[in-house]
Amino acid sequence: MSGLPEEDWRALRARQQPDREGPDELETVLAWLEEAPQLVYTAECDRLKDRLAAVARGEAVILHGGDGAETFARADADAVRGNLKTLLQMAVVLTYAASVPVIKVGRTAGQYAGPRTPSGQRGGRPLSSCRGGAVDVPAFTARARRREPWRMRRMYECSAMTLNLLRAFTTGGFADLRQLHDWNRGFVASSAAGRRYEELVDEIGRGLAFMRACGVTGHELAAAEFFVGHEGLLLDYEAALTRTDPESGRTYATSGHLLWIGDGARDPGGAHVEFLSRVSNPLAVALGPSATPATAVRLVDRLDPQREPGRLTFVVRAGADRIRDLLPGLVETVRSEGAQVCWVSDPMHGNTFTAATGHRTLTFETALDEVRGFMQVHRSLGTHPGGIHAELTGEDVTECVGGGNGVLPEDLPRRYVTARAPRFNHAQSLELAFLLAEMYCE
Template sequence: MSDAKRESSLSQEWTPSSWRSKPIKHNVEYKDSTKLDACLNKIKALPSLVSVKEIDELRAQLAKASRGEAFLLQGGDCAESFAGCTSSAIEDKLKIILQMSLVLIWSMRVPVIRVSRLAGQYAKPRSSDTEIVNGKEILTFRGEIINGLAENEREPDPNRLVEAYFHSSASLNYIRTLLSNSFADLKFPHNWDLDWVKSEQVRQEYKDIINKLADSFDFMRTIGAGNQEQSTNSINFYTSHEGLLLNYEEALTRKSNEKKSEKKISDSSIRNNLSFSSQVNLSKVATLPTDNYYNTSAHFLWIGDRTRQLDGAHIEYFRGIRNPIGIKVGPSMESDELIRILDILDPDYEDGRITLISRYGANKIHDILPGHIKAVKSTLHNVVWCCDPCHGNTQSTESGIKTRSIGDITSEIISSIQIHNMLNSKLNGVHLELTGEHVTECIGGSQDLGPVDLTQNYQSFCDPRLNYLQSLDIAFKISKQYGNQTI
C-alpha cells in the first residue's frame, strides 16, 4: 500500500469493528456464520473479564517502567489449555512469578510489574493451515479457543470462543481468591523448591540469596516499615495474551464513561525533534474516538510478529484501545517500519503506551537490536524495552523434539542488557514462556537437563517452556547481572 493510501485509511474513524475493513492475517474461517454470530453476541453480553481501573493501574506502572523506575516480568504458557485451568496449575504459575519477582526486586531495588500469559492465551498463529498427522493432511491445531488437538476436532468451532471466556473467567477468579488470601506470603525460605538443583555450589548460592531475602523481610516486619504485611499479601498481578482473534477481542471491547483527555504534541514540534522522518502524516492519524475504549479480555495485549502489517486489521484494532500494547519485534522488522508502527499506535507519545518485546535470537541480537534502539531514540516515543529470549532460540533435537537452551536464553538477556547500556538505553523487562511445574522441555540450567531427558515429562503441545527451576535460574542470572547496577 502506498503512503498516501495508508494515510487515507488511517484517517477514517476508529470503531471496535473498523478492523473488519482491513486485510487480516491468520484469520479463522468458520463454516457456520450463524453460530459464530450467536457466540460472539453471547460474549458481548457477558461481564468484562478485567476492569478499566486495573488496566489504568497497569498503564501507570508501565509508564514508570519506560522511565527506568520499574521492571516488567511477563511470563506463562506458550498456549494455555482448557485442561490446564486447575487450582494447582494456576498456583504453580503464580508462585514462580512471585518468587522470580522477589529475586529481581532484591537485586534491582525497583518495583517489579507482574504480568502473566494467563487467563486468555488460548490461540497461536501457525505458519501453515494444514499439517500431516498419521499420514493424513488435516487442519493445523491453532489453540483450544479455535480447535482441538485430536484429529477429529480440527474444524474451528465457535463454541470454543465462549468456552475460552469461561475458562479465563475461572482462572481470574481463582487468581483473585489466592491473592486476597495470603498466597503472596511465600513463607521464606522453605517454600522455595531447590531439591532439583544438581550442583551443591549452585544450590548453596541460591539458598544464600533466599536467606538474604528472608532476612530483609523479617527486618521490615520487625520495624513495621512500609506496611510489609499488606505489600506482600496483597499485590498487583495482571494478565496478558496475544490479541490474535479480533472478533473475540471486539466482543470484549467496552466503552468507558470517562472522556479522553490527552495532551498532544504538535506535529511541528515532533518534526523539529526527530532525526528520522516518519512516513506517516501524524495529523491524519488523530482520528481516534473521543471516548475511551478498553479491551476487557486482559489487562495487556500484544501484536504478534506475524500480524503487525501496517495496513492490516490487527494494527487497526489495536490503535483504538486504551490498554497498554505489546509489539513483538523480530529480525524481519525494519527500523523505519518500527517507527511507523509506533506513530500509528502511540500518536500521543504516552510513556509506556507501547512495550517492544524483542525476539531476535542469541546469534542475531548484536546485529539487529542496536539499530532498533537508535531508531526509537530518534523519536519522542518512550517505550518499554522487553526482551523475549525464548522465541528466537527454539531448536530441535536429532530426534525431532522442539526445545530451547538455557544457555542461549541467558545469553540473549545478558546481551540485551549490555547493548542497551552501551547505547544509553535501558532494558525494562523480560518476557518468558514458563511454567511452575517440573516439566522437561528446555535443556540446561541448574537441573542440568540434556536432550535425552526431554521425554521424561514433556507436556507442552506447542512451544517448550522453562520449568520451575529453570525460571528461577533466569531470575538469579539477571539478579547477578544487575548486582551492582541500576536498571
C-alpha cells in the same frame, strides 16, 4: 454491549484468522460475548499503564511469563497456583536485586489461540494448522480441525475462572512475601542450581528481618499486584469483548489488561494494528529478527502517536546470535522519535530448534545469552533494559535443555507436555531470575 465502533479495521488484512464453520453459531457466540461481563476492569488497565510508564522511565522492571499456550484441560487451580508461585518467587529476587518495583504480568487468562502444529496431509487430504483450543484441537484429523465457534465461549469461561483464582491467591495470603522467601530458600537448599545463590537469598532474608523490626508486617507483605495479558489474535473475540468506559468515554479491550501483537501479525497496515490502535489498554508488539527500525517507528506512530509512556512495549525476540546486532538500531531509532517504550527481552522464540528426539526445544544457556546481549546493548546505549518475557511453568517439565539441574536432550520425552512452545520448568525459571538479578546488579 461492545464499545468498538464498526470501523475500517474489518476491511484490512487480518493474518492468522480461522475460517469458522457454522456462521449462524458464530453470530450467536459473538452476541453472547457482547453481553457477557467484562473480564477485567478499565481502571486495572489504566493502573497497569501507569506501572509500565515507570518501566519506560527506568524506574521499574516487568516480569511477564506463563504458558505459551493455555489449554482447557489445564485450566484448574493447581496449574494457576503453580505458575503464579513461580512468577512471584522470581519477582522477589528481581525486586531485591534491581531495587525497583517489579511489574508482574501473567501470560494467562486468554492465551488459547495461535498456530501450533504444521499443516500436512493424511490419507491424501490436506489439513490446516491447529490454532489452539479457542478454535480447534490438535489431533491430526479433519474432524479435530473443524473451526468451532463455541470454543470462544469456552475460552471466556476458562479465562474468567483463571482470573478469579488469581485474584483469590494474590489477596488471600498465598502471595505473602515471607512465604515466597521461604520457598526460594528451599530452592537454594535443595537444588544444585540454587546453592550458588545462597548469599543473595541470605541478603533478602536480612532485608525481611529488618522490615519486620520496623513494623512492616501487614498487607504490604501479604498481597501482590498482578496483571494478565495475552496475544490479541482472534479479532472477533476481542472486538466482542470491547467496552466503553462510561466515565471516560474511552474504549478498552476487556479480555485482558495487556494485549500484544505477535511477530507474524505486526503489519503496521494490517487489521491487528488498526484494531488495537483504537483501544486504551497498554499494548505490546513482538519484534523478531526481521524487524527493522523503520517498522518499529511505523508501529509507534500507529499505536502510540501521543508518545505516552506505558502505552507501548516492544518484546524483542531476535535470537542469541542476532540480538547484539539488531537491537541497537531499534532502540536508537525509536528513542530519536521521542517515544518512551518499554523494552523487554523474549529469549525463547528466537532460539528454538528440533532435537534428535523430534521435540521442539531450546537450551537454557542460549536463552540466557540472548538476555545477556539484551542487557549489554542497553547498558552501552544508556537505556533501560525493561524486563523479560518468557514461557514458563511451575511444573517439573522437561521441555528446555540445560540449566543448573541439567535437563539433557534425552530427557525431553520424559515430561514434554506443552501445547505449543517449550517452557522453562520451575527450577529453570528460578535460576533465570537469579542470573538476571546478577545482571541488574552489575
